[in-house]
Amino acid sequence: MPATPAWPPSSLPRLYIDQALAADTLLTLDGPAANYLGNVLRLQPGAEVKLFDDRTGEWLAQIKAAGRKRVSLEIRRRLREREPAPDLWLLFAPIKRGRIDWLVEKATELGAARLLPVLTQRTIVDRLNLDRLRAHAVEAAEQCDRTALPELAEPVRLDALLRSWSAGRSLLFADEEGGVPLAEAAGPAPAAILIGPEGGFTAAERDAIRSLEAARPVSLGPRILRAETAAVAAIALWMSAAGDWSRPPRSAPPEQ
Numbered sequence: 001m002p003a004t005p006a007w008p009p010s011s012l013p014r015l016y017i018d019q020a021l022a023a024d025t026l027l028t029l030d031g032p033a034a035n036y037l038g039n040v041l042r043l044q045p046g047a048e049v050k051l052f053d054d055r056t057g058e059w060l061a062q063i064k065a066a067g068r069k070r071v072s073l074e075i076r077r078r079l080r081e082r083e084p085a086p087d088l089w090l091l092f093a094p095i096k097r098g099r100i101d102w103l104v105e106k107a108t109e110l111g112a113a114r115l116l117p118v119l120t121q122r123t124i125v126d127r128l129n130l131d132r133l134r135a136h137a138v139e140a141a142e143q144c145d146r147t148a149l150p151e152l153a154e155p156v157r158l159d160a161l162l163r164s165w166s167a168g169r170s171l172l173f174a175d176e177e178g179g180v181p182l183a184e185a186a187g188p189a190p191a192a193i194l195i196g197p198e199g200g201f202t203a204a205e206r207d208a209i210r211s212l213e214a215a216r217p218v219s220l221g222p223r224i225l226r227a228e229t230a231a232v233a234a235i236a237l238w239m240s241a242a243g244d245w246s247r248p249p250r251s252a253p254p255e256q
């Protein structure tokens, strides 16, 4: 379900549409999207909404007809191009349901471009519902004004990931046993952050990661953070140091 904007909505409702959009075309929605526009927001013909497709950008659309199960809209004009997120990957050992949903939502809001579950020896979760996680990423993207969705990749084993690592991408290895403060180690994209499971990395895994030339062990301070906390903290530090946080929010009033 799309994120319901803060009430009263400060902006137009915003929905992800999984098909390429184009000006002066008609779009008919059914299912959850139609229910949200027609029954939850009770929008009437003439109401405007923003649609984005993770392909062509964000569009202004106007409702032409709104029924209980179907809503038809006319795509009026493109509001902006698709803006790719900074090329930062979050590599994370899957954690329990609920916590992993929260992690995916926050990583999307914070601007990660790719979310890659990594299976380590102490990973306790062996099956992932990627469709559920993808739905959380879509809802977060609708809410936070992204026009590009994060890519949610299929899980990979840590040893396979390290074997195939591209030397051109820095790997900030969040090591609770110590490392350089992340803000100091954060270099330009392409970059990746690696977060371990609740039980942490084994000594053998730690050695294998550290032996990768592109890897830098980084610290997130003196306290042991939950995996999802570590992920959010690490992404925020990288985005602030090397990402796009020097840009103002799109809704910010122009500089006086």
Ligand code: SAM
Binding pocket: 173, 174, 175, 176, 177, 178, 194, 195, 196, 197, 198, 199, 200, 201, 218, 219, 220, 221, 222, 223, 224, 225, 226, 227, 230
């Ligand atoms: N091995 C930890 C322990 O001793 O309890 C548990 C792992 S911690 C809950 C999960 C992951 O978060 C770690 O593998 C690491 O990637 C990251 N992490 C947590 N605290 C950290 C810190 N202070 N510095 C760097 N990474 C940290």
